[in-house]
Amino acid sequence: MELNNAIFERRSIRKYKDQPVSEQQVREILWAASNAPSWTNSQPSRYFVAMDAARDAVAEMLPQFNKNNVINAPVLIVSCVKKGTSGYRKDGTAATHLDDGFLHFDNGLRVQNICLKALDMGLGTLIMGLYDEKAIREYFEIDDSLEIVCVLSVGVPADQPDARPRKSVDEIAVFKK
Numbered sequence: 001m002e003l004n005n006a007i008f009e010r011r012s013i014r015k016y017k018d019q020p021v022s023e024q025q026v027r028e029i030l031w032a033a034s035n036a037p038s039w040t041n042s043q044p045s046r047y048f049v050a051m052d053a054a055r056d057a058v059a060e061m062l063p064q065f066n067k068n069n070v071i072n073a074p075v076l077i078v079s080c081v082k083k084g085t086s087g088y089r090k091d092g093t094a095a096t097h098l099d100d101g102f103l104h105f106d107n108g109l110r111v112q113n114i115c116l117k118a119l120d121m122g123l124g125t126l127i128m129g130l131y132d133e134k135a136i137r138e139y140f141e142i143d144d145s146l147e148i149v150c151v152l153s154v155g156v157p158a159d160q161p162d163a164r165p166r167k168s169v170d171e172i173a174v175f176k177k
Contacts (some may be wrong), residue, residue, distance in 0.1 A: 006116050008163070013124030016072040016155035023051065024119060026075055029154065039086040039095075039102050045110045048078040048140040057139060061132040062151065064124050070072035070128055073155035077114070078136055080146040081107045088108060097166040124157035 018116065038044060050058040058076045070076065087140045089095050089100025089168055090112055096102060115125045136148060 001011065001159075002050055002173075004097050004154060006119050009160075010115055010119050011124065011157075011161045011163070012126050013073075013157045013161075014069040014126060015091075015158040016070070016074075016153070017158045019074070019156040021051075021074045021156070025053070025123070026077070026084070026154065026171035027168050028121065029114050029117045029123075030077075032113045033110040035081055036106070036108040036113045037072060038109070042085040042088075042106070044081045044085040045107050046080045046105050046146055047088045048080070048136075048142065050076040050078070051063060058136065059153070060126065061135040061139070063130050066126075066128050066130060066151075069128075070153040072158070073126070075154040077144075077152045077154060078100070078140065078148060079107060079111055079152060082141065083145055083147055105146070111150065111152065114154075120153055122156065126153045128152070 023042055030049075033045065033047070055074060055076050058078070058175065059070055062070065077127065083103070084098065085090060085103065086106045087094060087096055087098055087100065091106040094100070098105075111127060115127070118125045131148070131151050133148050135153070136142070
């Protein structure tokens with residue numbers, strides 16, 4: 001798939017076909033995520049993958065509107081970051097004014113790779129920021145060294161939503177010469 005096509009065709013999928021996604025496909029998607037850049041190659045992202053019965057359990061940890069959005073999505077991926085890594089010096093102090101904000105920046109790059117790789121494989125994704133953090137942490141036994149950032153659904157899209165309006169470059173950028 002051409003990069004421009006992937007960028008313009010990627011959508012948040014809220015309706016999935018009842019079709020499987022294999023573990024090998026998920027591994028390919030996460031391989032693409034692992035190839036995103038990160039601060040000093042810190043690679044702060046970690047993933048917890050829910051398939052089959054685990055998928056159903058994790059879906060119950062979503063608010064009702066997101067439960068409705070992921071019906072038939074066979075995979076849910078919990079994306080986390082390892083605290084105190086990206087954006088920090090070796091002595092543990094923040095290297096930028098963003099403090100731990102660079103963790104989320106790096107994770108966002110990886111999540112974008114997940115979405116684009118899934119699209120390239122004929123799959124769709126939805127990034128969800130609302131979930132029962134405590135229940136997910138307990139279910140996967142995620143310790144406090146990791147921060148849960150989002151949950152992504154992965155599956156075969158049942159429809160292709162229309163593109164939503166985007167701001168023009170002139171609305172989002174200032175050029176100075």
